[in-house]
Amino acid sequence: MTYKYSSQVESEYGLKGPLAFDQIHNGPDNDVFIVTDFKNTNYVLRQSKRLGKNAMFEMEVLTKLAQVSFLSPEPLQTKSKAFLINIDKIQLVLFTYIKGTQIPQLGTEHLETDVIERGAKKLGELHSLTKNIKVSDIPSRTIFTEYDRLLALDMEKLKPFKDFEILLDQVKDFYSKAESRIKGGKELYGVIHNDYGIQNLIYIKDDCYIIDFDWACYGPLLKDLGLAVAIWPLYSKDGVPSRTIIDRFLKSYNETAPQTVAYDKDLIFWVCFACLSDTCTFITDTVQNNYKYGEKAINDVEQCRMYKKFEYFYKELKNK
Numbered sequence: 001m002t003y004k005y006s007s008q009v010e011s012e013y014g015l016k017g018p019l020a021f022d023q024i025h026n027g028p029d030n031d032v033f034i035v036t037d038f039k040n041t042n043y044v045l046r047q048s049k050r051l052g053k054n055a056m057f058e059m060e061v062l063t064k065l066a067q068v069s070f071l072s073p074e075p076l077q078t079k080s081k082a083f084l085i086n087i088d089k090i091q092l093v094l095f096t097y098i099k100g101t102q103i104p105q106l107g108t109e110h111l112e113t114d115v116i117e118r119g120a121k122k123l124g125e126l127h128s129l130t131k132n133i134k135v136s137d138i139p140s141r142t143i144f145t146e147y148d149r150l151l152a153l154d155m156e157k158l159k160p161f162k163d164f165e166i167l168l169d170q171v172k173d174f175y176s177k178a179e180s181r182i183k184g185g186k187e188l189y190g191v192i193h194n195d196y197g198i199q200n201l202i203y204i205k206d207d208c209y210i211i212d213f214d215w216a217c218y219g220p221l222l223k224d225l226g227l228a229v230a231i232w233p234l235y236s237k238d239g240v241p242s243r244t245i246i247d248r249f250l251k252s253y254n255e256t257a258p259q260t261v262a263y264d265k266d267l268i269f270w271v272c273f274a275c276l277s278d279t280c281t282f283i284t285d286t287v288q289n290n291y292k293y294g295e296k297a298i299n300d301v302e303q304c305r306m307y308k309k310f311e312y313f314y315k316e317l318k319n320k
Contacts, residue, residue, distance in 0.1 A: 226270030
């Protein structure tokens with residue numbers, strides 16, 4: 001394909017062309033391309049659709065992980081020793097290419113394999129490292145960013161959603177309780193991935209890489225784990241997650257993590273918090289897209305799948 005910024009990528013990174021660009025992802029925040037040079041060497045180019053203030057934090061985290069040989073993408077520097085190219089209100093970052101297998105979502109065909117265990121252990125390994133990582137750049141993103149985006153909306157724009165008042169009360173409640181837990185020193189804190197789904201892993205023969213650290217920030221390690229508990233399991237038609245998968249994930253996570261975590265009230269709180277955060281993203285993006293998700297009209301909070309998951313785990317939390 002013809003790529004608009006091919007000449008800039010070639011000159012800034014010192015690559016030898018002609019370069020070939022193959023788009024492999026088109027998302028709301030980023031487009032991703034495989035770039036191939038004249039020697040058939042592959043790279044991964046991320047084109048951010050918004051100038052990300054969090055990018056330098058992400059680059060420093062990835063650089064520190066590379067220094068300890070943790071399996072994650074390594075950002076490449078330009079000839080002027082910069083990690084980022086800013087052009088036309090977009091941001092370009094070039095990474096090393098990782099050859100392996102990506103799984104869009106966990107399926108029944110994976111239950112007899114070790115993809116759950118490997119993914120859980122890798123999150124535990126990450127937390128064992130990042131609880132001690134100190135990053136000089138201050139991230140613009142926090143665990144409250146998506147909550148803040150929703151709360152910053154004009155309330156009139158939320159009125160088209162059925163039961164929006166209930167959602168607002170829940171968002172404010174979990175926001176306040178999370179702040180109290182953090183200020184009270186209750187949580188083991190560090191750099192978290194903040195978007196740990198199976199789609200953000202690349203599996204190789206006996207291990208896996210974690211990719212897509214663009215939402216990374218400081219936060220409770222249980223927030224990362226909470227999101228994984230919400231989105232990794234298979235769900236029944238009634239919206240009940242597989243407890244077998246949750247137990248497998250936690251058992252494997254605990255083998256490499258800096259703390260032993262049980263399926264208890266503390267963890268379920270952060271599962272709920274993570275589900276609500278994703279719900280805030282969904283609702284805010286929907287408002288900004290004229291109340292549509294893709295081509296589907298959205299007028300009910302219940303249309304958000306992460307909110308349905310929140311409702312399940314919220315019941316569990318209240319029963320603990």
